[in-house]
Amino acid sequence: MSVALTAGAVPAAAWVGYLDCLQEADEYAAVEVAIGLLEAGVPAERVLLDLVAPAQAEVGERWARNEWSVAQEHAATHVSERVVAAVAAYAHPRPTRGRIVVACMDGEWHALPPRLVAEVLRLRGWQVTFLGASVPAPHLVSYLHRQDAHAVALACALPKRLPHAHRMIEACRRVDVPVLVGGRGFGADGRWARRLGAAWAPDAPSAAELVADERALRRVPPAELGHLADDEYASLIKRRGELIDGALADLWERVPQTRDYTPSQTDSTVSDLGHVVDFLAAALYVDDGSLFTDFVDWLVEVLTSRGVPAPALGLTLGHYGRVLRDFPRAARFLDQAGSSVAAVGGDGAR
Incomplete structure (x- = not known):
């Protein structure tokens, strides 16, 4: 569940200071910021919703932009969890x-x-x-x-x-x-x-x-959910492993340098291929192609921030589209997402 910053509830200086605490993984200083606000009369609910929540959202954005590592994101989340516990104990x-x-x-x-x-x-x-x-x-x-x-x-x-x-x-x-x-x-x-x-x-x-x-x-x-009667979702789930294996083989053939990936890079690639299948399956479940396209747009941003060009994802969408040509809804969603990737320079979708 998302929360929004309420203007004036938490001073901007406190919010910036709290983000600095998260960046340094300093849970003691972060707790001091929160308790200081409580002692100054800011309600506990506002400290949770106007300090902790938007700061944690920023943590996620910094990870997505490749500014913070997974380890930094986890450390910051741990600090915020400690702060939430401290606020709860204070309010009691x-x-x-x-x-x-x-x-x-x-x-x-x-x-x-x-x-x-x-x-x-x-x-x-x-x-x-x-x-x-x-x-x-x-x-x-x-x-x-x-x-x-x-x-x-x-x-x-x-x-x-x-x-x-x-x-x-x-x-x-x-x-x-x-x-x-x-x-x-x-x-x-x-x-x-x-x-x-x-x-x-x-x-x-x-x-x-x-x-x-x-x-x-x-x-x-x-x-x-009457659309599930076409069995596309269930059939896609059954073929998940086969689809991922086929997409990886297609990448190795069409982008030869991927064969030289380290084990860690290969694992990340397989994980991303699986995410594509899983989000496509969810889009089929609720019959909404925007779910899949929104995910693909986000994935393009994440991958490009890590040096992976958009055409690589376009190739995978194109491969899945060819394999799933007998799945009308899935093929349509893949085509829509492929067009979105092509618009940012990922012509490999075709």
Whole structure:
């Protein structure tokens, strides 16, 4: 679930100083910044939403621009987690309302955004159980069976997890626990949450308002997934390994220098080839080509910042398009994404 900076809530100097703490992985200084704001009278909710959340979003952007390594991003995230814990301990709210269970989708490891949502709910009086990253659906359902939960909030940062998200949503509903969802994985406007028939909250305050209205939580339209009858999604998933192997072989043949990649470079390439398949599958699941094109545009930016030219991705999209020519929706989505890559100099898509 995303959060936006509220002007004036946190001084700009404090925000800049906090980013410096993240850059240096200085958790003690970062905690001092947050506690200083609290002692100056800034509400705990605003410290979480106007300091920690936007700073963490900037951390992700710096990684995407190849300005920070994965290690730096992980270190900064750890610091922010420590700050969230310190803010929660300082505020120490007492629960006056029912229990809300907050968890990440199975396979989803971006736990800080839902942790912020959990703490905002706690600050507003809810008794919150935060289950953390990558909670398998059967384990979540088993936990809900033992709890009298008012609702369960599920987070998804990556759209490729949407098929898993849908199964998790349905599993929670079968035990009659209202579900709300959030995170970038459901689209900036929540369009894919609606496609899956789930109540969506764009940010932590909206989530707090939604869980307080049980009728709104339960008043959601059914999922719109009739397109899955064409079996394209299921068939693509079955062929995932074959598709990745074929795309790698195609790259070796058409871009000979890729044969000389180090094991680490080859692993990264295979991972990217798999991401392309997974995001295409998710686009098929919700029948929205923009999901795939948006991912491809983002991947172009990430790869080019690391010295990988756009045509390399264009070649892969072209290969997948040829192999999947009997998959009308997949072929159309690949063609749309290929045109987007070609527009930035990736003619290899053709």
